[in-house]
Amino acid sequence: MFEQIREGSAFMRQALQGYSVRQQALSLNLSNTDTPNYKRMDVGFEEQLRAKAKLTEPSPMTLTDVRHMPFAGPAAFSPAVSIDRSTTLRRDGNNIDIDQEMSKVSQNEIGYNAATQFLSGRFAMLKYVIADGGGS
Template sequence: MDLLQNPTTQLLETALSSSMTRQNTISQNIANADTPNYKAKKTVFSHELNRAQEGQLKALKTDRRHLEFGGKPSDDSAAVVTRNNTMFNHNGNNVDIDHEMSELAKNQIYYNTLIDRLNGRFNSVRTVLGQGR
């Protein structure tokens, strides 16, 4: 059994990578808030929704009462799309700085939660190996 490279750890790594992509997208939007004709971008995870709707997610069931859900983490990364359907400024720029700042705060909380969970998994492994307390 591989203690470090298991589906949960891989899922956490994928989520961290996607969160970093979202952070970069939001940062670009904030940096270009005053750039004429700049169109705000958004990070989307539609590939996961599509997989779930197609019924491709499978669960390891250890009991007949378990529900179907879960599965291997996706290798797909987050996609960045341009938002063209809104306009907030007279110069063609559609960055809403209040929205971007709130998304930045939400993403930071999400990222910190993922880091804490990953640290908890590594601390559990250290404890099992006798190097923790």
């Protein structure tokens, strides 16, 4: 059970990291709405999370002797930042659509809030197991 809580928490921490990096990119986009030749940025991380979610079995590797080589663990998680150079919405070369960016901010906020609620539930479950779950 603790392994499931730990793995679920690590997965959601990575999701929160992705949402956080995306929020930074969206904030930059919004703050550069009037900057000539500014190109919007986006952050992709969902495919990495989907790939990690498909790996349902935990790694059975454990370090049983100090002479063994340590297991490196899963591949590092790194949200991919991309710049959209394919479009230009205005004469000044800027491609920020404020309505689209605000919509993306709302979508990102919903995802972030869902991930924090999931983590909160996991930690509440862990707290219950530690404090009250033993029964009498």
